[in-house]
Structures are given as structure tokens and as C-alpha cells.
Amino acid sequence: SAKEKGRNQFHFFDPGLDEDRRKRRDQLAEISRALENDEFMLFFQPQIQISDCQLVGFEALIRWNHPARGILAPGQFLPAVENSHLEVPLGQWVLKEAIHQMNAWKEAGETLAVSINVSAQQLMDRRFADYLESYLSSHPDLNPALITLEVLESTALEDTKRASNVLARCRALGIQVALDDFGTGFSSLTYLRTLPVDTIKIDQSFILNMLEDVNDRAIVESVIFLAQRFQRPALAEGVETMAHAKALRDMGCHFAQGYGIARPMPATQVLAWASQWQKKRLAGANTDLLEPLIA
Numbered sequence: 693s694a695k696e697k698g699r700n701q702f703h704f705f706d707p708g709l710d711e712d713r714r715k716r717r718d719q720l721a722e723i724s725r726a727l728e729n730d731e732f733m734l735f736f737q738p739q740i741q742i743s744d745c746q747l748v749g750f751e752a753l754i755r756w757n758h759p760a761r762g763i764l765a766p767g768q769f770l771p772a773v774e775n776s777h778l779e780v781p782l783g784q785w786v787l788k789e790a791i792h793q794m795n796a797w798k799e800a801g802e803t804l805a806v807s808i809n810v811s812a813q814q815l816m817d818r819r820f821a822d823y824l825e826s827y828l829s830s831h832p833d834l835n836p837a838l839i840t841l842e843v844l845e846s847t848a849l850e851d852t853k854r855a856s857n858v859l860a861r862c863r864a865l866g867i868q869v870a871l872d873d874f875g876t877g878f879s880s881l882t883y884l885r886t887l888p889v890d891t892i893k894i895d896q897s898f899i900l901n902m903l904e905d906v907n908d909r910a911i912v913e914s915v916i917f918l919a920q921r922f923q924r925p926a927l928a929e930g931v932e933t934m935a936h937a938k939a940l941r942d943m944g945c946h947f948a949q950g951y952g953i954a955r956p957m958p959a960t961q962v963l964a965w966a967s968q969w970q971k972k973r974l975a976g977a978n979t980d981l982l983e984p985l986i987a
């Protein structure tokens with residue numbers, strides 16, 4: 693980082709930087725404790741097919757149920773975890789927990805697909821697919837095709853070739869791959885060309901203002917066109933209103949996820965939400981489907 697470069701050059705005496713490092717070290721110690729104390733949890737946000745509003749799955753999103761500060765969003769602790777010794781253990785906890793949850797839903801009679809975010813460092817580990825395979829083998833009734841790995845496009849993958857091999861092995865297990873936050877990184881097109889991906893997720897920053905901002909709209913339309921040319925479905929994140937959903941449908945976008953459909957929710961609410969959604973979907977079947985569903 694610029695800060696590290698600065699320190700190496702002439703800011704080594706700056707007490708503010710030591711302070712930053714101390715803070716991060718303390719934060720990492722706290723996160724490590726939290727992992728041992730089982731303070732992390734997964735929230736789940738629905739993903740739907742826009743054409744018929746069918747529920748297609750949920751994205752698992754990590755939260756920290758902090759004993760003093762309440763439920764913390766990933767933006768409040770993942771930056772400290774990134775590139776630290778905790779990035780892989782925390783990522784593995786997410787994988788295990790998501791698969792465990794899918795299995796619990798399966799045993800409750802609901803087959804739900806789940807998308808799981810994986811970090812760059814996780815994909816640099818050649819054993820990643822082995823871990824996944826072993827988690828899956830302890831849940832033999834779970835169909836691997838229900839799992840999608842969301843790969844962050846904006847995190848620079850040190851070694852695209854290696855990540856590509858790891859992902860190819862995951863796909864050989866039957867797992868799907870989505871390119872997350874497409875368009876926000878430096879190498880979107882290179883990743884699209886190199887990585888084996890099934891779905892392209894259009895970053896919410898392009899969706900949020902696309903109805904007012906002609907440039908954002910042009911980008912969204914172009915990404916959907918690009919996805920179509922690659923014969924991959926596009927999923928729009930940050931779908932906050934029915935107007936967004938309708939515009940995306942008209943542009944040919946397949947899937948949507950956003951507050952307009954539902955906010956991320958604790959696992960305990962998922963089954964009730966899914967059956968409620970299904971009821972509303974069937975009730976609205978004769979009218980414009982998006983109308984009764986998205987407020």
C-alpha cells in the first residue's frame with residue numbers, strides 16, 4: 693500500500709503508523725477470539741429470476757454478532773482480515789457453515805441453492821477444492837450444483853492461472869462459479885476471459901443510479917450484452933425498486949438481488965420467507981409478476 697511504501701521511505705518514525713498497526717493487531721486478536729467463540733453468523737439474501745420472479749437461491753453474507761457492539765457488517769471487520777493469517781480460516785468457516793445450513797434446510801424438506809463469497813487468498817490455496825470436496829463428502833445428499841462460489845472481481849488475483857485451475861477443479865465437483873462485482877476491478881475482461889465462470893454479477897454501484905444516470909445505464913446494458921455474448925446469465929445486485937427490476941428485465945438481465953426483493957436475513961427466517969414469497973408469486977401469477985412482489 694501507499695502507506696507501507698511511505699513507511700519504508702521516510703515515514704518510519706511516524707507514530708501514527710505504529711498506532712495503525714497496533715490497532716489492526718488488536719482487531720485481529722479480537723476476530724480470532726470471535727472465531728473461537730463462534731460469534732460469526734451468516735445472513736442470507738434471496739436471488740430471483742426476473743422473468744417469473746422464481747426464487748433461485750440465497751447469497752450467504754457474513755455478520756459478526758459482537759457481544760458489545762451488536763451485529764456488524766463485513767465492511768466493519770473484513771478489511772482487517774484481508775491478507776492476514778485469518779483470511780483463510782474465516783473463509784473456511786463460511787464454507788463449512790453455509791454447507792451445514794444447506795444441509796439443515798434439506799433435512800427440513802427445502803432444497804435451497806446458496807452462493808458463497810470466496811476471497812482471493814482462498815483461491816490461491818491449491819487445497820481449496822480438496823477442502824470443499826471433503827465438506828461435501830460429509831453431506832452426501834447435498835447436490836453440489838446448488839452451490840455457487842462468488843469470486844470477487846475487484847480483489848486482484850495474484851495468479852489468475854492458479855485461481856483458474858482451482859475453480860476448474862471446483863466446477864469438476866459440480867459447483868458453479870459467479871464473477872462478483874463485475875466491472876469494479878482493474879481486469880474485468882481478463883477475468884471473464886480466463887476464469888471459468890457460470891454467472892456474471894453486475895455490481896450494485898452501476899445499478900443504484902442507472903435509472904437517472906445515462907452512463908451507468910450504458911454500462912449495465914453493455915455488461916448484460918457482454919454476458920449474453922458469452923452465453924452466461926447476468927445477475928444484478930442492488931435492485932432496490934420495482935422500476936429497477938422492470939428496467940433490468942427489459943434489458944434482458946436474468947437474475948436480481950437487492951433490498952427491493954429482500955434484505956439479507958438470519959438463517960432462522962429463510963424458510964418462512966421462501967414459502968411466503970412462493971405464495972405471493974402464485975397469487976400474482978395473472979398480473980405483472982413484479983407488481984405485487986416488489987414494493
Ligand code: C2E
Pocket residue numbers: 737752753754765766767770783786809810811842844872873896929930931932949950951952956
Ligand atoms: P457482495 O458479495 O457484493 O454482497 C452484496 C452486498 O450488497 C451485501 O453487503 C448486501 O447486503 C448488499 N446489498 C444487497 N442488496 C442491496 C441493495 O439493494 N442496496 C444496497 N445498497 N446494498 C445491497 P454486505 O452483506 O455488507 O457485504 C459486503 C461485502 O462483503 C460483500 O459484497 C462481499 O464482498 C463481502 N462479504 C460478505 N460476506 C462474505 C464472506 O462470507 N466471505 C467473503 N470473502 N466476503 C464476504
Ligand code: MG
Pocket residue numbers: 751809842872
Ligand atoms: Mg457476493
Ligand code: MG
Pocket residue numbers: 872873893895896929
Ligand atoms: Mg457483489
Ligand code: MG
Pocket residue numbers: 873
Ligand atoms: Mg460488493
